[in-house]
Amino acid sequence: MGKRSVMGFIVVLVAVLCLQPVFAQGGKEAAATADMPYKGQTLTISMWGYNMDLLVKNVLKPFEDTYGVKIVTETGNNSDRFTKLAARKENPIVDVAYFAGTWAYEAMKQGLIQPYDPAKIPNLANIIEPAKDPLGGRYAVGYTIQHLGLFYRTDKVAPLTSWKDLSRTELKGFLSIPGITTTYGPAIVYMLSKAWGGDFSNTEVGWQKIAELAPSLVTAYNNSSELNALVIQEEVYAAPYTSFSWGNIKASGFPVASVIPEEGLVGSFSVASVVKGTKNEDLAHLFIDHLLSYEVQMAEAMDLVDSPVHTGVKLPAEIGENLTYGDELIAKLHFFDEGDTAALQADWIARWNKIFSK
Structure with a gap:
């Protein structure tokens, strides 16, 4: 073999040897894509923005990393x-x-x-029964259970024991309640009706008390972040609060206490649904299944973000006492029919606006 031929052979051999890692890497990439069929896709989620840093850590980033997708969020109130x-x-x-x-x-x-298609959400088998289909017809899954309770500043306010206590003179100018369009706005009407009228359905009494409370309010808060800010600024000494916001209220550094009023607490599920007409139906189901997984449910609970519906999640006492968790608290929850409340919504919003426009 001549010198030129030998050199040509060496050049070809070197080229082949240099290409082998590229081919190997290419094969590896193809295998990874086969294992991650949604890689490169984008999933858009409409959600609340409260505790977003923890939601990214516990829910969104793990899903992106596991499935190679990009999540875009649209945040705001209901x-x-x-x-x-x-x-x-x-x-x-x-x-x-x-x-x-x-x-x-x-x-x-x-x-x-x-x-939703239950076959595409295997973790349904691991959550409490009422959370599997809270609306009927499989339109939503309850991914967390929560409650509305009362809290107060222990250095400023005598202990609260009833929803009636929101009307105490000492709270005038230091009280807030959730607005009517928030998750728990309608529940305030029900609880005041029970406290003052003896029955949840006696809502005329509840509305009378809303009108009486209005001048005493710092404001009606629109989301839990707003309430938390009012607490930090020492503008609010007592308020109905959502269980998922309790960690931040305690983190304000002020002496606060939560109570189970004698009339009980308001219970509800936050739900996740597949949007009609989505072009990412399978990926949407996969995300909801992820939301119900043991890992996500445990992480959210340990960070005091969401109370678990996964039956396998067992929490330390110091964590569980800050969430909607435990037989004693669960027994005090009142759940209101979503259909009945939705039917009243337009009228109640108009009624609320009339009171608060004065």
């Missing part, structure tokens, strides 16, 4: 996000929507969400 979802009904850009039960019920009625 009302704002519902309005956007309805406006884009014919051409939805959201794939999964989080709502309070009443708003999810209305989304179901208006054809904004679709029934």
Whole structure:
């Protein structure tokens, strides 16, 4: 073999040897893609923005890393996000929507969400029965249970024992309640009706008490972040609070205590639904299954974000006491029919606006 031939052979051999790692890497990449069929896709989620740093850590980032997808979030309260979802009904850009039960019920009625396929959510088998289908028709899954209770500053306010105590003179100018369009706004009417009128259905009494409370309020808060800010600024000494916000209220550094009023607490599920018309139906189901997984449910509970519905999650006492967790607390929860509340929503919003426009 001549010198030129030998050199040519060496050049070809070196080229082949250099290409082998590239081919190997290419094969590895193809295998990874086969294992991650949704890699490179984008999933858009309509959700609340409260505790977003922890939601990214516990829920969103692990899903992105596991499945190679990008998550885009659209955040806001129930009302704002519902309005956007309805406006884009014919051409939805959201794939999964989080709502309070009443708003999810209305989304179901208006054809904004679709029934889920239980075969695509295997973790349904691991959650408490009422969370599997809280609306009926498989339109939503309850991914967390929560409650509305009362808290107060122990250095400023005598202990609260009843929902009636919101009317105490000493709270005038230092009280807040959730607005009517929030998750628990309607529940305030029910609880005041029970406290003052003896029955949840005696809502005329509840509305009378709302009107009497209005001048005593610093404001009616629109989300838990707003309430937390009012606590930190020492503008609010007592308020109904959502269980998922308790960790941040305690972190304010002020002496605060939560109570189970004699009339009980308001219980509810936050739910996740597949948006009707999504182009990412399988990926949407996969995300909801992820939301119900032991790992996510445990992580969210340990960070005092969401109370678990996964039956396998067992919490230390010092964590569980800050969440909607434990037989004693669960026994004190009152759940209100989402359909009934949704039917009243338009009238109650108008009634609320009339009171607070004065």
